[in-house]
Amino acid sequence: MTELDLIIKNGKVVTASDTYVADVGVRDGKIDTIATNLSPEADTKVIDAKGKYVFPGGIDVHVHLQLPFSGTISADDFENGTKAAACGGVTTLIDFAIQAKGHSIMDAVEARRAEADPNVCVDYGLHAAITDWNEKTQAEIKQVIDYGIPTFKMFMIYKNEGWMADDGMLFSALEETAKHGGHIGVHAESVDVLDMLIERYAKEKEKWGAYGHTLSRPDYTEEEAILRALKWAEVTGGQLYIVHMSTGAGADAVHAAKEHGVNVYAETCPQYLLLDDEVFKGENGHLYATCPQVKKPHDSERLWKGLLNGDVQIVATDTCTFDTKQKAAWNGDFRKIPFGMPGVETMVPLMYTEGVGKRGFTVNHLVSLVSTNPAKLFGMYPKKGTIAIGSDADIVVFDPEKKITLKAENLQTNCDWSPFEGWKLVGYPAVTISKGEIVAEDGKFVGKVGHGEFLKRAPYGKL
Ligand SMILES: [Zn+2]
Incomplete structure (x- = not known):
């Protein structure tokens, strides 16, 4: 077994149906393992998610x-x-x-x-x-x-x-x-x-x-x-x-x-x-x-x-x-x-x-x-939209305690105003992971331009 690229440790994994504490292991951009007590090897990156939620990445259609x-x-x-x-x-x-x-x-x-x-x-x-x-x-x-x-x-x-x-x-x-x-x-x-x-x-x-x-x-x-x-x-x-x-x-x-x-x-x-x-x-x-x-x-x-x-x-x-x-x-x-x-x-x-x-x-x-x-x-499940073995490692480590006052000047958008300027939020993404790569930390972009890909989606989407 080759080593994991990334382990998200001790977070509360949240899907549409379940919440449970586990480690999520990522390899080659996909969720490889969900277990307790996963051990990192030499080159495995570890994110400590104790006290945080591990959500599937948001999808804005x-x-x-x-x-x-x-x-x-x-x-x-x-x-x-x-x-x-x-x-x-x-x-x-x-x-x-x-x-x-x-x-x-x-x-x-x-x-x-x-x-x-x-x-x-x-x-x-x-x-x-x-x-x-x-x-x-x-x-x-x-x-x-x-x-x-x-x-x-x-x-x-x-x-x-x-x-x-x-x-x-x-x-x-x-x-x-x-x-x-x-x-x-x-x-x-x-x-x-x-x-x-x-x-x-x-x-x-x-x-x-x-x-x-x-x-x-x-x-x-x-x-x-x-x-x-x-x-x-x-x-x-x-x-x-x-x-x-x-x-x-x-x-x-x-x-x-x-x-x-x-x-x-x-x-x-x-x-x-x-x-x-x-x-x-x-x-x-x-x-x-x-x-x-x-x-x-x-x-x-x-x-x-x-x-x-x-x-x-x-x-x-x-x-x-x-x-x-x-x-x-x-x-x-x-x-x-x-x-x-x-x-x-x-x-x-x-x-x-x-x-x-x-x-x-x-x-x-x-x-x-x-x-x-x-x-x-929209025809992307279960590649997207859940935390499951084989799904894309699109994950948000979400800090439910983090307090933030929204200000346009602190956001990445090119907009110089925000409809929610001054709103006080409790809870904010701590780390965003796209296909196994960390792309944002504490609201700052740290990923690569061109990392994203065009998604071919399947027909007959239903709920
Ligand atoms: Zn529109």
Whole structure:
């Protein structure tokens, strides 16, 4: 038996179902042994994890690195965004390849891989965003799934950006992906009512300021689009995934549809759980603009309940970093704010403090929300998403006692502000390991650029 490369000693190993004290032995980037009293040999590195948790690495299935959007490019590129992920205990992320109209999906995938592959510091995958539905696109679906991209995204808004999928496209894509084990993630908002309301509030944009962003997007615009997408999933038998769900009414709709047998899953993000739309009234309210935007406290409470009762199965971040200079382009017009915020770096510690620390979630439930469920639904399990022999050694040694005050200046992200500036956290990643290599320690990146790889994922992901 050749020696182990790394032993994580005496930590509390946490999976979605179990918690137990053990040593975890790593060899050649994989988990090789789980036992008590593993002994190191001459070249074995040892991490003392006594009193700490040993979590499977976080998986953020919703990230937009270096995304051209709103006349600028999101400020965390593939290199820095994956460094930030590592610092925050995330060892896998999924970004998007957005089809350009008149082009194939694979063109977008290849272009995105050329940007990402040499620069990523942890493993990543891609969803394919479908913007142009025709016979060629339809024929391409199976090819894209066979290539290792079984999950697609469609935007029910963004008409002017050329990204929007109308109901016919959504219906057709649900039908086609269902044949080959794919699923459709939707950005669900009602485009026509939204556009009408935006223009209505824009008439008095000086009066409303950044708060106009929230006035023009009431919760029913998300609810209605979710209900519509659920109907198309129901009648086609397609698998639907609601991305960045921000409303309580959305959670109710998903709950009812699931009872009814509709094949649907839902994701929410820390900002929808932890912030509300009062933030838009502040002096720098425009910084908080995302799409969809954060809603009301009752929405947050319903989403927390959804995480507990299974209406919402996944927490991801919709990371799309814009710094204060980029955000300043709004110049008083809420329609011109680049929508998005940093997030991948703070997801795991925020969900630990707020979910486990304040709301009594078990650590196992936390792991299911930020690692195991994403791995299963997105075709990466058990390579990712658990601590088991043969799985990739993507591991977070998490210190539940560590107290930290979040400050943008201490984070790896290129963002110069944080939506959670000044928040006090109890619990933070101490060491992040990606495929057996230590990539971050105490919130600082210590890994190698290019260490990450593109992940080919399997179809028929389910929970
Ligand atoms: Zn997004």
